[in-house]
Amino acid sequence: MFEMETVLVSIAIVFFPLLLLCLRWVNDRWHLVRAGNESDGGKMPPGSMGWPVIGELLDFLWCFKFTRRPDDFIAKRKARYGDTGVYRTHLFGYPTIVTSSPELNKRVLGSLTEEGYFSTGWPSTQLLGSSAVVSVDGSAHKRLRRHLMEAFNSPKALRALLATAQPMFISTFEDWVSKKRIVAYEETKAVMFRNICDMLVSFKSKTLLDSMEVLYRGLMAGLRSMTINIPGTAFHHALKCRKKLTDILLEEVRERNEKGSQKQDFLQILIDSTDENGQKMSETQVVENIVSLILGGYESTSNVLTWALFYLAKYPEVLEKLKHETSLIAAKTSGDGFLTMEDIRAMEYTPKVADELIRLANISPFIFRRVAKDNVVVNGYKFPKNWKVIIWIRSIHVDSTYYQDPLAFNPDRWGESKPKVGTYTVFGHGPRYCPGNNFARLTVIMFLYHVCLNYRWELLNPDSGMAFQPHPKPRDGAQMYFSRAM
Numbered sequence: 173m174f175e176m177e178t179v180l181v182s183i184a185i186v187f188f189p190l191l192l193l194c195l196r197w198v199n200d201r202w203h204l205v206r207a208g209n210e211s212d213g214g215k216m217p218p219g220s221m222g223w224p225v226i227g228e229l230l231d232f233l234w235c236f237k238f239t240r241r242p243d244d245f246i247a248k249r250k251a252r253y254g255d256t257g258v259y260r261t262h263l264f265g266y267p268t269i270v271t272s273s274p275e276l277n278k279r280v281l282g283s284l285t286e287e288g289y290f291s292t293g294w295p296s297t298q299l300l301g302s303s304a305v306v307s308v309d310g311s312a313h314k315r316l317r318r319h320l321m322e323a324f325n326s327p328k329a330l331r332a333l334l335a336t337a338q339p340m341f342i343s344t345f346e347d348w349v350s351k352k353r354i355v356a357y358e359e360t361k362a363v364m365f366r367n368i369c370d371m372l373v374s375f376k377s378k379t380l381l382d383s384m385e386v387l388y389r390g391l392m393a394g395l396r397s398m399t400i401n402i403p404g405t406a407f408h409h410a411l412k413c414r415k416k417l418t419d420i421l422l423e424e425v426r427e428r429n430e431k432g433s434q435k436q437d438f439l440q441i442l443i444d445s446t447d448e449n450g451q452k453m454s455e456t457q458v459v460e461n462i463v464s465l466i467l468g469g470y471e472s473t474s475n476v477l478t479w480a481l482f483y484l485a486k487y488p489e490v491l492e493k494l495k496h497e498t499s500l501i502a503a504k505t506s507g508d509g510f511l512t513m514e515d516i517r518a519m520e521y522t523p524k525v526a527d528e529l530i531r532l533a534n535i536s537p538f539i540f541r542r543v544a545k546d547n548v549v550v551n552g553y554k555f556p557k558n559w560k561v562i563i564w565i566r567s568i569h570v571d572s573t574y575y576q577d578p579l580a581f582n583p584d585r586w587g588e589s590k591p592k593v594g595t596y597t598v599f600g601h602g603p604r605y606c607p608g609n610n611f612a613r614l615t616v617i618m619f620l621y622h623v624c625l626n627y628r629w630e631l632l633n634p635d636s637g638m639a640f641q642p643h644p645k646p647r648d649g650a651q652m653y654f655s656r657a658m
């Protein structure tokens with residue numbers, strides 16, 4: 173009897189792994205057959221569709237969450253299948269093609285998106301709204317972008333940014349001084365949320381902003397979850413949060429339209445802007461786009477601010493150079509101590525620090541697209557219609573092929589030589605290039621200026637390591653002592 177059991181266990185030990193391998197093989201074949209045969213010109217990219225239903229999610233989590241070596245995800249595929257820069261996989265519930273080389277990423281984000289081969293691929297337009305800039309394609313997208321670019325680049329908007337952000341940063345720093353000990357990740361998020369809401373919609377009430385931030389966190393959690401709309405799921409909760417946010421903003425738009433009130437903010441620019449036919453945006457379009465702008469802008473920028481405090485504490489020689497430039501500019505600024513655009517244009521080192529921080533913060537690991545046409549073949553590889561495309565940008569920004577000593581915080585690398593084409597895509601590329609990039613850069617520059625001028629800080633856990641989910645951040649959230657400089 174005992175021997176029989178041993179034999180069965182041995183058989184199970186041998187056959188179970190074989191069974192699992194078979195399951196993966198069948199799953200792979202099933203997806204390949206559904207994707208169509210290879211007779212239409214392209215071969216399927218190398219890779220694996222992983223396990224049924226979950227695909228290669230476990231490997232993704234292994235790299236991002238457990239080993240905290242996110243770049244291994246691509247490195248492993250390179251080692252296993254060759255440096256093709258394109259792989260098939262199944263991630264976040266979808267059959268997917270991953271692109272990872274600078275040339276291919278640039279083509280997919282640029283000319284191929286422009287020509288309509290790839291459409292927007294955000295996991296859920298239900299949460300973002302069907303008329304938001306991130307949800308629309310083609311001519312509707314071009315039209316909306318014109319409105320947004322006008323809003324972002326107008327002198328009115330830049331003036332508003334300078335006027336709003338600087339007093340807010342200074343009062344925030346004073347608040348941190350009184351707290352003495354802060355978690356920078358949480359604090360920078362809170363100040364950026366207030367800053368962006370003030371800039372975009374002129375909301376100042378603390379009670380309103382606090383409740384909106386809670387709603388935004390709910391919305392964000394839904395965007396990162398599976399799209400299962402049943403009570404209790406993050407997605408279901410996020411839909412409710414979006415509805416409440418939409419109601420708050422719709423009420424504001426209606427009030428302005430009824431009272432004819434004019435405020436100096438993005439919302440007003442969007443309400444007033446007209447397209448080439450004199451057509452205004454609808455209330456829904458205005459609101460859905462403001463929701464997306466706040467979403468796109470606040471956590472991304474606040475993350476860079478956290479990294480600013482973190483890296484400057486760890487690299488005192490960079491901080492010294494920055495302080496030197498800061499004091500030179502301060503000696504020339506007008507009486508109120510606030511920077512003007514001229515002051516910012518006169519800076520040399522601070523913008524390099526900002527660019528280096530944005531590179532190292534590496535906030536967007538990848539960008540989503542969807543294959544929008546039949547028979548799309550790129551570099552000899554088939555991109556099956558309706559598959560997701562993940563343009564993997566993060567690994568390129570920390571690749572020693574393109575950046576010498578890539579993990580070092582070295583603002584001087586942004587000297588004369590520009591990065592090779594396709595190797596600095598932190599803000600994306602092509603028709604969907606981040607419209608908020610100047611806004612983000614200016615915000616980081618203003619933050620650096622005021623924090624270096626009058627304050628000092630010390631990390632509690634300088635070697636705490638990094639976490640990569642949902643965004644790269646110091647594992648302890650960058651806990652620090654914060655005080656006024658003597």
Ligand code: HEM
Pocket residue numbers: 281305306307317464465466468469470472473476530535536539540597598599600601603604605606607608609611612
């Ligand atoms: C350091 C900060 C930021 C980073 C790293 C960043 C990154 C990006 C990236 C990679 C994209 C391209 C997405 C794609 O191609 O699908 C993007 C698009 C976008 N970003 Fe940013 N962003 C930042 C700040 C901001 C700010 C401050 C705003 C607004 C206030 C903003 C609003 C948007 C919007 C609306 C889009 C969608 C554009 C479109 O689909 O046409 N971003 N951003």
